[in-house]
Amino acid sequence: MILTVTLNTALDITYRVRSLRPHASHRVSAVTERPGGKGLNVARVLAALGHEATVTGFAGGGTGRAVREGLSAISGVVDALVPVGGSTRRTIAVVDELTGDTTQLNEPGPQITPMEWSAFLDTYEDLLAEASAVALCGSLPPGVPVGAYAGLVRTARTTGAPVLLDTSGEPLRRGVAARPDIIKPNTDELAELTGSHDPLRATQDARRRGARAVVASLGSEGLLAVTPEGRWRATLPTHVHGNPTGAGDSAVAGLLSGLVEQMPWPDRLARSVALSAATVRAPVAGEFDRVEYENLVGRVAVTGEATAA
Amino acid sequence: MILTVTLNTALDITYRVRSLRPHASHRVSAVTERPGGKGLNVARVLAALGHEATVTGFAGGGTGRAVREGLSAISGVVDALVPVGGSTRRTIAVVDELTGDTTQLNEPGPQITPMEWSAFLDTYEDLLAEASAVALCGSLPPGVPVGAYAGLVRTARTTGAPVLLDTSGEPLRRGVAARPDIIKPNTDELAELTGSHDPLRATQDARRRGARAVVASLGSEGLLAVTPEGRWRATLPTHVHGNPTGAGDSAVAGLLSGLVEQMPWPDRLARSVALSAATVRAPVAGEFDRVEYENLVGRVAVTGEATAA
Numbered sequence: 001m002i003l004t005v006t007l008n009t010a011l012d013i014t015y016r017v018r019s020l021r022p023h024a025s026h027r028v029s030a031v032t033e034r035p036g037g038k039g040l041n042v043a044r045v046l047a048a049l050g051h052e053a054t055v056t057g058f059a060g061g062g063t064g065r066a067v068r069e070g071l072s073a074i075s076g077v078v079d080a081l082v083p084v085g086g087s088t089r090r091t092i093a094v095v096d097e098l099t100g101d102t103t104q105l106n107e108p109g110p111q112i113t114p115m116e117w118s119a120f121l122d123t124y125e126d127l128l129a130e131a132s133a134v135a136l137c138g139s140l141p142p143g144v145p146v147g148a149y150a151g152l153v154r155t156a157r158t159t160g161a162p163v164l165l166d167t168s169g170e171p172l173r174r175g176v177a178a179r180p181d182i183i184k185p186n187t188d189e190l191a192e193l194t195g196s197h198d199p200l201r202a203t204q205d206a207r208r209r210g211a212r213a214v215v216a217s218l219g220s221e222g223l224l225a226v227t228p229e230g231r232w233r234a235t236l237p238t239h240v241h242g243n244p245t246g247a248g249d250s251a252v253a254g255l256l257s258g259l260v261e262q263m264p265w266p267d268r269l270a271r272s273v274a275l276s277a278a279t280v281r282a283p284v285a286g287e288f289d290r291v292e293y294e295n296l297v298g299r300v301a302v303t304g305e306a307t308a309a
Numbered sequence: 310m311i312l313t314v315t316l317n318t319a320l321d322i323t324y325r326v327r328s329l330r331p332h333a334s335h336r337v338s339a340v341t342e343r344p345g346g347k348g349l350n351v352a353r354v355l356a357a358l359g360h361e362a363t364v365t366g367f368a369g370g371g372t373g374r375a376v377r378e379g380l381s382a383i384s385g386v387v388d389a390l391v392p393v394g395g396s397t398r399r400t401i402a403v404v405d406e407l408t409g410d411t412t413q414l415n416e417p418g419p420q421i422t423p424m425e426w427s428a429f430l431d432t433y434e435d436l437l438a439e440a441s442a443v444a445l446c447g448s449l450p451p452g453v454p455v456g457a458y459a460g461l462v463r464t465a466r467t468t469g470a471p472v473l474l475d476t477s478g479e480p481l482r483r484g485v486a487a488r489p490d491i492i493k494p495n496t497d498e499l500a501e502l503t504g505s506h507d508p509l510r511a512t513q514d515a516r517r518r519g520a521r522a523v524v525a526s527l528g529s530e531g532l533l534a535v536t537p538e539g540r541w542r543a544t545l546p547t548h549v550h551g552n553p554t555g556a557g558d559s560a561v562a563g564l565l566s567g568l569v570e571q572m573p574w575p576d577r578l579a580r581s582v583a584l585s586a587a588t589v590r591a592p593v594a595g596e597f598d599r600v601e602y603e604n605l606v607g608r609v610a611v612t613g614e615a616t617a618a
Contacts, residue, residue, distance in 0.1 A: 015414060022329045022405070025413040062371040092401065094414065096331070104334040105324060105403065 003131040006039030006057035035070035038137035045253035047076030054078040061087025086110020109141030149175030183211040232304030234269035240277040246286030250275040270300040312440040313348035315366035317418040317450040321345030344379035347446035354562035356385030363387040370396025395419020418450030458484030492520040541613030543578035549586040555595030559584040579609040
C-alpha cells in the first residue's frame, strides 16, 4: 500500500453566499463538507487510480469524527488516523455566487501533546513496514516539532520506502535537509526555500539542499522536474479553467503512483499534469474528472532528456 | 420551569483573523465555540438569574452533539432538544482583530421532516404541562411550516402558560395573529411587521394585530413597552459600548423572569434594559456581566404610566 501522512487533517467546509462583504451578515445558501488535508486528498486520488492507500495523521473531536465518517465512505482508502484530545481543524471556503471567487478561512488545528506525537510515531513505524511509498503532506498542527518531517523522512529511509514531501516554509526547509526522494513545491514555496524566483535555478538549488528529485509545479505552465535520471518539462497544450483546489494533491498522487508502478519519469509527469488539470476541470472541488483525465493524459507534452548513463 | 423553544439551534463559532479580505486566504488565530440560537441564550441568562430553564427545539449531527455537550455544562439548564437526522447549523462570526468588526456567516439549518416536526410537537405539549412561561425564539429551519409559531402560541394558550414570541418576518406576522402575550421586536422587525418606521405608531399597530403586549427594542434608545397595563419607556442614562451579540436575548430573559416573578412592568423593563447593557459590556459575546448588571439596574430610567383601572 501507499502511505499518506496528514498531520493536520481538516474538515473542509464549502459555503455558497451571494457575495461576501466584510462586516455584513450573510445567509449561506448551500453547505458541503468533506474530509480534507493534503494527504487525504492524495489518498482519494490514489484509490481512484486503483492503489490501496492508507492515511495516517491525527483526528479528534466532533470534526475528527466527521472526517473519519467521510473517509469510511471512500473505497480503497484505509483509515489509520491516530486519535487526539483536541479537535480536528475546519477549513471554510466561502464561494461568491456572483463571481465564483473563493475566500478561505483556515483554523490552526488542535494542540498535539508530546504523548500524542509519540503515539503517532509508533503508528507511523508500524505502517511503514507495509508501505511501498510514503507521502508527507501539508502543514503541522500546534505542538508538533518544526523538524517533524525531517525525522519522518529519516525513519522512512531506514525501511527503504521512497518518500515524497509536500509542505512549505520551515518544515520544508528542515525536511529537505533529511534527503527526501521527491519534493513538489509550487513557485512560491520554491522561492521561499531557495530565495530564487527563477524556477530552473531554484529547482537545482533545492536539489543541492538535499532533495533527490524536485518536481516544481508552475501552475498553468505545468511541471518542471529535475532528477538524477534527467530533466523534463511537462505541459498541456491548452490552458485549463476551473477550481484549482486539490490540483497539487492530484499531482502528488500522479507522481507517487507512477513511482510505485515504476513508470519512466516522462510518463509519471504526464500523468501528474493530466490528473492536475482533470481536478481543475471537475465540477466538485478537489475531485478529478476521470473522463477528462483519460482525454488529457495523451495530450501532455513532455520535453527534456535523460541523464547520460 | 421556564421553557424556551429554539427550532433552529446553532453551534456558534467565533474566528479571530487579522483583517477579513474577500477572495484571500486567512489563517484563523483563535477559535471559540458555544451552543447558540436565541432560546438557548435566553435559557442561559434565566439560569444565571436563578430560574430553572428547559430548552427544546432540534439538534442533530456532529454539530448537534457539540451543542448538547456545551449545554450539559450549564447548570440550571435542562436539555429537552429533539434529535433529528440532519445536522444542526453552524454560525460563524469572523472578528477582525484590527477593527473589532464582525462578519457573520449563517448556515440555513437542517431539513426537518414531517415526522420530526410531529415528534417535536409531542415533546412541546409534554413540556408545557410543567412550564410557568414559554419563549418562542428565532428563525425556522427548512421544512418547518411558516405558521409554526402561530400553532405553538395557540397550544401554549390552552395550558395557560404565558408566551413571549421573538422572531421576525412571516413567522412573526403569522405568530402575532395567534395572540401571544408579549412580542419583543427590534425597530427593523417592527417596521417589517407594520410598515411603519415610527416606533410608537408601529408598536400600537402590532398590538392591534394580536400581540397582548409589545416591547420594542430601540437599541441604544432602550425599550418601549405598550401593554394593557400601561405604556412605558426604559432607558439607560449613558450609552453603552461593546458587542451587541445576545443583548436582545438577555432582554427576553429579563422580561420573562420578571413576568414569572410577578414584577410590575417598570421593574421588568429596568431588569431587561440592564441585562441587555450588561451583555453588551461583557468581554465574552452573548454572556452578561453580573457586576455590571447589578450596577446598572438601579440606574435605568423608566417613564410612562399605568392604564387607569
